């Protein structure tokens with residue numbers, strides 16, 4: 001089985017090469033033929049049938065077999081308003097390569113990934129169904145994050161990419177159709193790789209949304225979200241002191257070693273509370289860090305950040321078990337200023 005990629009003149013060589021390489025890396029057991037420089041097409045119509053004609057012409061000229069796939073990549077939209085679609089043969093496809101920034105709400109995702117996703121999804125759909133009408137009828141109108149999501153609203157494309165999943169029903173259909181495990185295996189690997197690339201980019205973007213936090217260690221002072229208009233972080237004095245202690249230790253503090261940080265806690269809490277009496281400081285330390293109250297304090301901190309910045313961002317702010325009862329805060333310390 002060959003997978004043949006061709007492009008219309010409006011698609012850049014560099015994008016075409018990137019997509020070809022990606023597709024070839026996912027389907028490395030199949031021959032991927034890249035007709036880039038040999039034949040290019042200038043499309044003048046938006047008629048989807050004309051796009052398929054280009055695929056057919058290519059198929060004939062290159063003596064391709066009926067089972068080979070031809071994908072025409074084009075920046076042009078089409079009168080069906082589809083991102084990708086196929087003719088009756090389920091072997092000729094066009095894929096629209098433009099406007100992905102707006103479908104994905106991001107300029108940071110390299111578009112060769114969503115385009116390669118479409119190639120994989122198209123191949124799987126072709127092997128799951130016998131007619132293009134069947135594909136249409138079985139598409140999921142309500143998005144499931146599956147390769148069969150219809151995505152009438154193209155902003156739903158992002159969900160498909162992030163889950164890169166095949167739902168239970170579609171999985172059953174693939175099984176019943178006895179699609180070659182080799183193709184399925186390579187397709188699934190490809191989807192997973194695309195997913196991880198897209199998620200990685202998302203996580204990178206996320207770090208730009210995090211606010212710096214700062215505090216001046218002095219009487220009655222609070223932590224602040226510097227980039228959220230200096231919004232004070234409304235934690236009690238004990239929680240604030242515990243929080244600052246953990247901010248000072250990016251590597252985390254094992255619960256059993258907490259007693260080693262007594263003097264540091266005295267210093268921080270003493271400044272925030274204006275407390276100098278060592279007996280009182282010691283009592284606060286024992287009652288809040290070396291007792292069951294510690295869990296309550298940590299859980300108060302988590303509750304606060306979950307409520308204020310939402311769980312997606314709070315992941316970086318809360319005090320949490322980083323593994324082996326070593327507690328810490330994930331926030332990059334470049335974003336922390338303690339005076």
Ligand SMILES: [Zn+2]
Nearest residue numbers: 146148167170
């Ligand atoms: Zn499905």
